[in-house]
Amino acid sequence: GAVVSQHPSRVICKSGTSVKIECRSLDFQATTMFWYRQFPKQSLMLMATSNEGSKATYEQGVEKDKFLINHASLTLSTLTVTSAHPEDSSFYICSFRTSGIPYEQYFGPGTRLTVT
């Protein structure tokens, strides 16, 4: 299956700093990608959807100025958590979606963010 990489896999940062998470599709190109957040023992919560070259569409309750998404190319997207706070500590997962039916999604391995 398709491969999606995510970097870093773990990051610890101090409150008030910014963290960038990078997501790459290694063997396919995708116009649409998703960023999810997952709390312990819970399902994935969609944060935003982005199309290459366009601004991301954020889900209700997700602050777009705090979670900056840049979908720079068909194989690269970044999520920057700005001015991080301890409540931003979570597991962040990216996902690329193929074009064409049935629009399969491939997921990155996730990034564990801990804000101290």
Added chain:
Amino acid sequence: AQSVAQPEDQVNVAEGNPLTVKCTYSVSGNPYLFWYVQYPNRGLQFLLKYITGDNLVKGSYGFEAEFNKSQTSFHLKKPSALVSDSALYFCAVRDRGSQGNLIFGKGTKLSVKP
């Protein structure tokens, strides 16, 4: 609105016994259905999908799932569980007419004991 229900938070099975992880869905129209598995601190791995055709879908690692339109279910099954199958399993759905993201169930933790 689309939704997915996984009624069991946890399923416990002895190694070698068959396992079933339940999933029901609510979608207007005919859905695409998916199962994913997540190991600790890892992203989601695709197991199998139902698009059309045979209601019994075979996937990775010996898993299979049966699409039942009348019961709007897509239960995940495996004839003989392995300890290594212990993980978190997510059912997901997308309406055929939608280009949106997948709708996930809350997940079911599968625990297989030796």
